Amino acid sequence: MEKVLKDITPKSSDFSQWYVDVIRKTDMVDYAPMKGFMVMKPYSYRIWEFIQEAMDRRFKETGHENAYFPLLIPEHLLAKEAEHIEGFSAEVAWVTMGGSEVLPERLAVRPTSETIIGAMYSQWIHSYRDLPLLINQWANVIRWEKATRPFLRTTEFLWQEGHTVHRTAEEAIQETRQQLEIYRTVIENYLAIPVVQGVKSAGERFAGAVDTYTLEALMGDGRALQAATSHFLGQHFSQAFDIRFLDEDGVLKYGWTTSWGSSTRMIGALIMVHGDDKGLRLPPLVAPIQVVVVPIGRGEERNRVLAHARALVARLREIVRIKLDDRDEFTPGYKFNDWEMRGVPLRIEIGPKDIAKNEITLARRDTGTKISVAEDQLMTRIPELLKDVQDELFRQAHEFQQAHSYAIDNYQEMDHYGYRGFFRGDWCGSEDCATRLKTETGITIRCLPLEESPVTDHCVVCDEPSQYRALFARAY
Numbered sequence: 001m002e003k004v005l006k007d008i009t010p011k012s013s014d015f016s017q018w019y020v021d022v023i024r025k026t027d028m029v030d031y032a033p034m035k036g037f038m039v040m041k042p043y044s045y046r047i048w049e050f051i052q053e054a055m056d057r058r059f060k061e062t063g064h065e066n067a068y069f070p071l072l073i074p075e076h077l078l079a080k081e082a083e084h085i086e087g088f089s090a091e092v093a094w095v096t097m098g099g100s101e102v103l104p105e106r107l108a109v110r111p112t113s114e115t116i117i118g119a120m121y122s123q124w125i126h127s128y129r130d131l132p133l134l135i136n137q138w139a140n141v142i143r144w145e146k147a148t149r150p151f152l153r154t155t156e157f158l159w160q161e162g163h164t165v166h167r168t169a170e171e172a173i174q175e176t177r178q179q180l181e182i183y184r185t186v187i188e189n190y191l192a193i194p195v196v197q198g199v200k201s202a203g204e205r206f207a208g209a210v211d212t213y214t215l216e217a218l219m220g221d222g223r224a225l226q227a228a229t230s231h232f233l234g235q236h237f238s239q240a241f242d243i244r245f246l247d248e249d250g251v252l253k254y255g256w257t258t259s260w261g262s263s264t265r266m267i268g269a270l271i272m273v274h275g276d277d278k279g280l281r282l283p284p285l286v287a288p289i290q291v292v293v294v295p296i297g298r299g300e301e302r303n304r305v306l307a308h309a310r311a312l313v314a315r316l317r318e319i320v321r322i323k324l325d326d327r328d329e330f331t332p333g334y335k336f337n338d339w340e341m342r343g344v345p346l347r348i349e350i351g352p353k354d355i356a357k358n359e360i361t362l363a364r365r366d367t368g369t370k371i372s373v374a375e376d377q378l379m380t381r382i383p384e385l386l387k388d389v390q391d392e393l394f395r396q397a398h399e400f401q402q403a404h405s406y407a408i409d410n411y412q413e414m415d416h417y418g419y420r421g422f423f424r425g426d427w428c429g430s431e432d433c434a435t436r437l438k439t440e441t442g443i444t445i446r447c448l449p450l451e452e453s454p455v456t457d458h459c460v461v462c463d464e465p466s467q468y469r470a471l472f473a474r475a476y
């Protein structure tokens with residue numbers, strides 16, 4: 001029984017080690033032979049599929065179509081937008097050989113696809129009738145990272161990147177906000193992670209963007225994680241790639257473009273927001289297994305209980321993702337711990353006494369509570385309980401976020417909280433103050449929150465009159 005738990009470092013004593021222990025022990029990932037790369041094993045890939053399904057459906061409902069662009073980008077294209085290449089150059093991996101021949105021009109492994117997509121769009125768009133152009137791509141990208149951590153920062157990761165072109169700036173901004181709202185819906189409703197919506201300050205925005213909208217989530221160790229971003233690119237890329245259209249008035253105009261992305265990083269957030277000392281706690285909507293059934297009984301009883309459990313699972317399979325743990329080499333106690341570690345939201349325990357009473361025992365992973373439920377009520381009770389677990393995980397995460405959000409007047413106050421949490425305060429808008437803050441404390445401006453009215457008081461760094469209300473935190 002202790003064997004399972006012994007292998008996970010307590011969350012409170014070493015959060016980073018806890019994180020690594022959890023993802024290894026739950027068989028979510030394995031490390032690849034190359035430094036900085038990971039293998040997503042079925043248990044985490046299935047979660048990614050649920051996220052994909054939820055996002056993809058909403059992308060399509062809002063008029064987007066999926067397409068696929070090449071993995072490699074010729075250097076001259078990547079270099080076309082000056083800010084963009086400057087922002088990414090340190091992280092780009094290059095292909096210089098094809099077979100035994102040195103390539104005349106080296107090819108970048110995409111760190112993101114604005115440039116190759118921009119080059120194609122310039123050939124596809126001629127008239128205002130071709131707009132808006134709304135395309136999304138599910139793909140992998142490579143960013144050569146120095147320090148890596150599974151899901152949070154890996155050299156290669158999976159994501160989706162949407163790229164759109166519009167006739168007007170207003171339409172493009174509307175698109176940027178709409179996609180941010182889709183991200184918010186999926187992250188809050190499926191992953192049960194509360195987020196703060198905001199716009200990035202100039203120093204933190206995407207390379208080449210006019211505005212970057214972001215969703216910031218608070219992890220269990222009080223650090224922030226950028227969960228998804230949506231960029232209004234203005235005409236930077238359309239000018240660099242000559243994406244022009246003949247408007248209704250007969251004038252040739254540059255399109256207004258956007259791009260927006262979310263990645264497997266969200267799985268890292270899922271682990272860090274909901275996990276506890278026992279391991280994962282998965283929200284039912286993205287749990288590969290929603291209910292696990294553990295039969296209890298020895299000797300002759302065993303077969304009778306098992307037959308009963310099999311019949312039960314066959315019925316419930318129609319409404320939930322359910323698994324029967326009929327491994328006979330482990331005790332029920334071991335199995336309880338094992339499935340708790342894997343974060344399965346509900347556990348059904350069934351033994352001879354339960355069968356005699358036409359009952360089963362249900363244990364909730366989120367609260368640890370156990371209840372008895374009549375077997376004939378399971379078809380209605382289980383979906384209700386899964387919904388409760390989903391809501392409760394969000395509620396707990398939201399409560400944690402609120403309890404670790406502080407209003408500050410001066411940046412030195414953050415020291416009192418060990419620089420852990422969401423700090424709201426005013427900022428003068430100077431990048432010097434942002435840089436000083438980062439150098440002295442490791443704190444960055446996560447965003448200028450959308451929900452808050454701009455307050456003009458004094459900057460928490462320099463004390464000069466402020467321009468913005470900002471959300472400050474140490475970030476992953």
Ligand SMILES: [Zn+2]
Binds near residue numbers: 427429430461
């Ligand atoms: Zn300042």
